[in-house]
Amino acid sequence: MASFILLFFLLAVPSAVQAQSSIENNSCITCHSDIWEEELKMSVHGRENILCQDCHGGDPTTLDFDAAKALGTGFIGVPDKKKIAETCGGCHANVETMNFYGLRTDQLARYQTSGHGKKLFGEGNAKVAVCSDCHGAHKVLPIADPNSPVYPLNVPKTCNHCHGDDKLMSEFGLPSGIFKTYEASVHGKALFEKKDLSAANCTSCHGSHGAIPPGVKDIGAACGKCHVNEKKYFLESVHVKAAEEGKFSECISCHGNHGVQRASKMLYREACTTCHEQGSAAAQEGEKIFHVLAKSERGLKTAEALVKRASIEGIFVEEETGALEDAKTNVISMAPVQHSLSLSKIAELYQKFEEVAQEIKSRVHKKRQALKWRRAALIPIWIFILMMACALWIKYKRLKGR
Ligand code: HEC
Ligand code: HEC
Ligand code: HEC
Ligand code: HEC
Numbered sequence: 001m002a003s004f005i006l007l008f009f010l011l012a013v014p015s016a017v018q019a020q021s022s023i024e025n026n027s028c029i030t031c032h033s034d035i036w037e038e039e040l041k042m043s044v045h046g047r048e049n050i051l052c053q054d055c056h057g058g059d060p061t062t063l064d065f066d067a068a069k070a071l072g073t074g075f076i077g078v079p080d081k082k083k084i085a086e087t088c089g090g091c092h093a094n095v096e097t098m099n100f101y102g103l104r105t106d107q108l109a110r111y112q113t114s115g116h117g118k119k120l121f122g123e124g125n126a127k128v129a130v131c132s133d134c135h136g137a138h139k140v141l142p143i144a145d146p147n148s149p150v151y152p153l154n155v156p157k158t159c160n161h162c163h164g165d166d167k168l169m170s171e172f173g174l175p176s177g178i179f180k181t182y183e184a185s186v187h188g189k190a191l192f193e194k195k196d197l198s199a200a201n202c203t204s205c206h207g208s209h210g211a212i213p214p215g216v217k218d219i220g221a222a223c224g225k226c227h228v229n230e231k232k233y234f235l236e237s238v239h240v241k242a243a244e245e246g247k248f249s250e251c252i253s254c255h256g257n258h259g260v261q262r263a264s265k266m267l268y269r270e271a272c273t274t275c276h277e278q279g280s281a282a283a284q285e286g287e288k289i290f291h292v293l294a295k296s297e298r299g300l301k302t303a304e305a306l307v308k309r310a311s312i313e314g315i316f317v318e319e320e321t322g323a324l325e326d327a328k329t330n331v332i333s334m335a336p337v338q339h340s341l342s343l344s345k346i347a348e349l350y351q352k353f354e355e356v357a358q359e360i361k362s363r364v365h366k367k368r369q370a371l372k373w374r375r376a377a378l379i380p381i382w383i384f385i386l387m388m389a390c391a392l393w394i395k396y397k398r399l400k401g402r
């Protein structure tokens with residue numbers, strides 16, 4: 001214990017003293033105390049003693065304005081966007097510096113491949129997002145901090161600063177209503193209303209540093225990261241070849257992208273015929289699957305109603321409720337499996353469901369029968385009790401008469 005405390009003092013105290021003195025003696029901070037106190041001090045960088053001169057250059061040892069910013073001190077003033085990417089990115093791409101913080105070092109490399117980076121470095125267009133547009137410049141917070149602009153709940157708003165700007169987006173021929181569409185989607189509702197951080201936000205599908213629209217071939221990978229089963233069964237479907245040839249956008253051909261809604265079998269009526277003519281072989285195959293799905297849903301409802309009624313009638317339905325859960329599981333598992341578009345696989349699940357449903361039906365029937373018999377058996381007993389009561393009454397009257 002003692003050696004631990006000694007170690008703590010040896011390691012922590014000198015570096016704390018050093019950090020303190022470097023802040024007190026830093027002339028940038030002396031003159032710009034507002035930026036330090038209100039922004040940088042709270043940031044990931046301020047806490048690590050990364051100070052003004054690390055991003056802006058200049059000489060922090062002199063209180064003379066001109067000397068602090070003289071030529072030869074590397075002072076860059078307020079950096080333009082390209083310079084920002086290089087300054088932030090340069091440090092963050094340094095494997096040695098980042099090693100002990102467990103941070104990735106590919107932000108700049110990815111950024112250069114993004115729609116943003118290509119426009120900035122390729123065309124010198126400074127209207128795109130750069131590091132500080134998404135993270136801030138002075139008050140950079142850890143990405144896991146709920147106040148960070150890149151915390152999952154805040155990402156859509158951060159992107160929407162620019163992507164919701166009509167005038168800016170029209171310059172690039174991009175739509176400006178994505179946020180609204182997203183907000184009303186199953187993902188947007190899960191994120192904003194349920195605070196479900198596992199729901200897709202803008203960067204889950206686009207990447208953050210490498211933000212680009214997923215190409216036709218990459219969409220399935222983007223959605224499949226989270227919807228693993230749907231992706232697995234999709235890969236068994238007739239559309240795989242068309243998807244490989246770029247003629248079919250894996251998931252969004254049926255679900256859409258920003259406005260993804262809760263899915264139901266009705267997609268067989270709505271989505272298939274956008275590509276396949278009504279009455280074509282493919283549409284007919286879809287119709288068959290639709291009917292099996294519809295039959296299962298109806299069957300499940302009937303079975304649920306049966307068990308509920310039986311329970312109200314006073315029948316003990318613990319076993320049937322358990323079987324009902326099995327039946328439900330079968331029906332729920334049809335939703336991922338139908339992505340194979342394999343009628344036989346769906347029919348197989350239906351078969352299993354039907355067996356359980358029949359079992360429930362016959363059990364309830366038997367129990368009802370048994371209840372009826374038990375009730376019937378009670379009738380003579382009641383008659384007997386009634387007769388006994390009458391006899392006792394008569395006896396009592398007679399005794400009283402005497
Ligand atoms: C003697 C006080 C003083 C010192 C020391 C000082 N600054 Fe400044 N700085 C100012 C004032 C005042 C302004 C605003 C007036 C102006 O822009 O000319 C300014 C402006 C700036 C700007 C924005 C304006 C621009 O375009 O250049 C940056 C960035 C900046 N300082 C960074 C630094 C850094 C980094 C240091 C330390 C190496 C530093 N300053 C040291 C007083 C100081
Ligand atoms: C992690 C890098 C980084 C650090 C550390 C940093 N800056 Fe900046 N600073 C920037 C960037 C990037 C911008 C440009 C912001 C933009 O254009 O949105 C900027 C902008 C500025 C500006 C002009 C805009 C404004 O906010 O007033 C001043 C002045 C400035 N910095 C001074 C300072 C001072 C003083 C310090 C130290 C207390 C400091 N900076 C520390 C990156 C940094
Ligand atoms: C379009 C917005 C955007 C831009 C531009 C951007 N970032 Fe990020 N950054 C994010 C988001 C969102 C995250 C959260 C985690 C993730 O999705 O990777 C993040 C995470 C990070 C992290 C933490 C990574 C880790 O390993 O945990 C660092 C460091 C970072 N960014 C630095 C940068 C640097 C440096 C640049 C400029 C070259 C930059 N970012 C540009 C949005 C952006
Ligand atoms: C002098 C090197 C240096 C510069 C320049 C720099 N950073 Fe950092 N940055 C670091 C270090 C070191 C950390 C790790 C701090 C920690 O984890 O305590 C860090 C952490 C971060 C994090 C937090 C990651 C996490 O843990 O969640 C983000 C985001 C980030 N920096 C973004 C930026 C942005 C944006 C810029 C430019 C405005 C920038 N950095 C400039 C060194 C630098």
Ligand code: HEC
Pocket residue numbers: 115116119127128129130133134155158159160161162163168172174202203206207208211212213
């Ligand atoms: C500072 C403004 C700004 C911010 C913030 C911003 N973007 Fe952008 N973004 C743009 C501009 C401008 C373009 C147009 C460049 C182009 O034509 O590729 C663009 C392009 C894109 C593209 C490529 C579109 C295409 O068809 O080429 C995607 C994808 C994208 N942004 C996603 C995002 C995401 C995701 C975020 C948030 C994490 C975000 N952006 C934040 C300004 C911004």
Ligand code: HEC
Pocket residue numbers: 156159160163174175178179182187200201202203204205206213214215216219252257258260
């Ligand atoms: C569920 C996944 C997903 C989410 C979440 C998502 N996107 Fe997209 N986004 C896509 C796909 C897929 C495309 C490509 C559309 C296509 O090829 O038809 C796209 C296209 C885009 C484009 C290019 C538009 C065009 O018409 O060329 C931009 C810009 C964009 N998204 C920004 C955003 C922003 C900002 C958010 C958050 C508010 C967001 N996206 C959320 C999947 C998503």
Ligand code: HEC
Pocket residue numbers: 220223224227230231234239250251252253254255263264265266267268271293332334335336338339
């Ligand atoms: C050919 C059209 C089609 C394609 C392509 C498609 N889906 Fe579906 N998806 C559907 C239909 C129809 C349903 C509803 C099934 C039901 O409720 O019985 C559905 C349901 C879902 C559900 C809800 C499942 C559940 O358990 O309730 C998710 C999640 C989903 N799809 C994701 C995906 C993903 C990810 C991809 C791409 C790998 C994809 N879908 C491709 C038609 C499609």
Ligand code: HEC
Pocket residue numbers: 186187189190194196198199200201204205219222223224225226227251252255256257260261262263264
């Ligand atoms: C980051 C993970 C993630 C990504 C990426 C993602 N989703 Fe989702 N998705 C979710 C979560 C979590 C839910 C559940 C939301 C809820 O039920 O409230 C969901 C719900 C859905 C649903 C509704 C399921 C139902 O019960 O009917 C569909 C359909 C869907 N996603 C399709 C897609 C498509 C298509 C893509 C790609 C364009 C995609 N998702 C990308 C996480 C993701």
Ligand code: HEC
Pocket residue numbers: 238239241242247248249253254267268271272273274275276281282283285286287341
């Ligand atoms: C975005 C357009 C698109 C949508 C939506 C779509 N398909 Fe297809 N489908 C195709 C393409 C392209 C092929 C491949 C034709 C080929 O490879 O020759 C195909 C092939 C098929 C085939 C193989 C037999 C044939 O005619 O080639 C079946 C079966 C099929 N689709 C069923 C469906 C069903 C069911 C749905 C709705 C749940 C659906 N498709 C939705 C584009 C689509």
